[in-house]
Amino acid sequence: xxxxxxxxxxxxxxxxxxxxxxxxxxxxxxxxxxxxxxxxxxxxxxxxxxxxxxxxxxxxxxxxxxxxxxxxxxxxxxxxxxxxxxxxxxxxxxxxxxxxxxxxxxxxxxxxxxxxxxxxxxxxxxxxxxxxxxxxxxxxxxxxxxxxxxxxxxxxxxxxxxxxxxxxxxxxxxxxxxxxxxxxxxxxxxxxxxxxxxxxxxxxxxxxxxxxxxxxxxxxxxxxxxxxxxxxxxxxxxxxxxxxxxxxxxxxxxxxxxxxxxxxxxxxxxxxxxxxxxxxxxxxxxxxxxxxxxxxxxxxxxxxxxxxxxxxxxxxxxxxxxxxxxxxxxxxxxxxxxxxxxxxxxxxxxxxxxxxxxxxxxxxxxxxxxxxxxxxxxxxxxxxxxxxxxxxxxxxxxxxxxxxxxxxxxxxx
Numbered sequence: 001x002x003x004x005x006x007x008x009x010x011x012x013x014x015x016x017x018x019x020x021x022x023x024x025x026x027x028x029x030x031x032x033x034x035x036x037x038x039x040x041x042x043x044x045x046x047x048x049x050x051x052x053x054x055x056x057x058x059x060x061x062x063x064x065x066x067x068x069x070x071x072x073x074x075x076x077x078x079x080x081x082x083x084x085x086x087x088x089x090x091x092x093x094x095x096x097x098x099x100x101x102x103x104x105x106x107x108x109x110x111x112x113x114x115x116x117x118x119x120x121x122x123x124x125x126x127x128x129x130x131x132x133x134x135x136x137x138x139x140x141x142x143x144x145x146x147x148x149x150x151x152x153x154x155x156x157x158x159x160x161x162x163x164x165x166x167x168x169x170x171x172x173x174x175x176x177x178x179x180x181x182x183x184x185x186x187x188x189x190x191x192x193x194x195x196x197x198x199x200x201x202x203x204x205x206x207x208x209x210x211x212x213x214x215x216x217x218x219x220x221x222x223x224x225x226x227x228x229x230x231x232x233x234x235x236x237x238x239x240x241x242x243x244x245x246x247x248x249x250x251x252x253x254x255x256x257x258x259x260x261x262x263x264x265x266x267x268x269x270x271x272x273x274x275x276x277x278x279x280x281x282x283x284x285x286x287x288x289x290x291x292x293x294x295x296x297x298x299x300x301x302x303x304x305x306x307x308x309x310x311x312x313x314x315x316x317x318x319x320x321x322x323x324x325x326x327x328x329x330x331x332x333x334x335x336x337x338x339x340x341x342x343x344x345x346x347x348x349x350x351x352x353x354x355x356x357x358x359x360x361x362x363x364x365x366x367x368x369x370x371x372x373x374x375x376x377x378x379x380x381x382x383x384x385x386x387x388x389x390x391x392x393x394x395x396x397x398x399x400x401x402x403x404x405x406x407x408x409x410x411x412x413x
Contacts, residue, residue, distance in 0.1 A: 053084020071097035089118030101131035106138035142184035191218035208256030210234035242271035255285030266299025290321035295343035315355030
């Protein structure tokens, strides 16, 4: 009996010691690594949720877990993407979220998989979220070079769209600041039905010959500001589609690219008007177009582009510095159904547009043929001298070395 009691005491002591050491080991591990999150409004580090920064391991699950936890948290939670390369497939971040605001802190690099089977549509799609911030010094890298050859949109009017890199749908009060978005498979950023989006000090880059890699596209959105941002891509630096209103673009450097564009307008039925657009204090360097408004020659339904102001814009060897094109038909793929006259362009103001053009015509107005001249337009019939030499200054130009060719500015309205 005594022996049995001693044995029982020894076993009980061993059990207590074992439990103590296990708890101590767990506490030490948590202390060293830190928990994945720390209470309401805490930080959710994807590396602590299993993401590996090696650029080859699929980290989709860790990012989606971080989003689910942060979006379901109260307060002001932060998702941390630390330094390193994190490969992912499609990421669908959907709200509404419970907290007062959510931040994604991007210090490392997100890499898009080149396995297109992983994407139903877009790469990073954020939907129905209010008070969202994406900040940091990291990259959103679409790794598009590997799949650009699969883009058939130059030949097919209804082509299959490759994944856009960063898409905001139905989001309000969004700040994107400091990050870089590079080498997208298709558009770098797409803003749809959002209100109150600010893009500040962001870099958007892709080769000038990369297909359909628009920098920032927006549609059916209002109160969008793009400030002190550098964009060089293979398509429009910024494009404003139907339904875009109250946009402020300031301090943007564009090039290479197709310029800062309104449109294309009129491709689909029942598109909404574009109005209250201001583009100021921008520089366009070597872009194939400058300030452009474009609408399809086979427009499907009526809409109006109006109250548009361009001011203090500098061109550096840009093609078609000012172009309003109501006969837009990329790659001659338009159908015979529709009418260019259905899109009205009015109340457009150009102030202090200076610099050099890489094309003979500095101002090009390709208007629909049936519209009568506007009675109260800020783009009236006038004449301006344009130097024949394509790299000489234009508009407010000094006397050219060779005789000037006159460019007639006609009303498009």
